[in-house]
Amino acid sequence: MLRDLKNFIGIFRTGLVLVFFGLITWVVSAKPAAADTLDRAQAAYQSGSYEEASTLYLQHVEGAGPANASVFHNLGLAFDRQKELGAAVASYLRALQLQPRQGDFQYNLHFLLGKATDKLDGNFPQPFPAQLLLSRWASERELFYTTLAVFMLAMASLSYAWLRTRFRVGSLGAGGLFLVLALYGGFSLIYKLRYTPDQGAVAVPKLEAYSGPTQSVVIFELHAGAPLQILEKSGEWVKIELSDQKRGWVRASGIASFGSEHVILPTNLSSKS
16 A cells, blocks of 8 residues: 555656646746836836837837737737727737736727727637637636646546555546546647637728728728737738628738737838837
8 A cells, every 4th residue: 555655656746747847848938028128118108108118019029029918908008098099909909818807908998999980899709619618718828727737636536546446436537527627728728829810900090891812892891990800811911800790801001910920010000110
């Protein structure tokens, strides 16, 4: 019995070591935050230099700094102060993708959308499998650590069932349940990281949406601040979808988007960075 307990502790300790090195890899894989740039951006905002603040925040964002919801929220505040409605909405949408349940982000986005001509919201249609996942309600960090904790519980339960005959059936059942939950959390995290569509907003006074990636047939018009999600890219064109399920192709130069991989901004804004 003592030997079995020692074996169990050894296996559990090995799992903790592997998890520790996994966490180290997760942390160091991201580029260090440009703290100096962010400090200067905050100082510029506090002093009322909103254009300088947005320039510095954009330098951080476009320089592939770690995705930080607070940075995008602050960038949205700076754009809002400059009357850049579309860029501000796009910033808040990205902040909410990173921290979906943040009340301040939700309030500020709702307030800005109330200023827009097109009465749309940021609740975009989702494919059926995505509706079953936790991606829309949990942050990447929450999904990662929750999945990790549940996976460790699964390994502990299955290890106990393998080492001890007593309560084996219960341990196997608990281990199987925890393993299923860990897979569920893992799929949610992968979808959020890899397959969640980029979101943005119209950043010009008026933007025409066409039936295809050419100036063919205009099917509807949008105005500054209208929120959208990006379904596809083709050269200088992007296929968008609205919260009312309308779809169309628009010129990328007319929108602002802070996607997980690419930043799209009109020339007058991107030239600041």
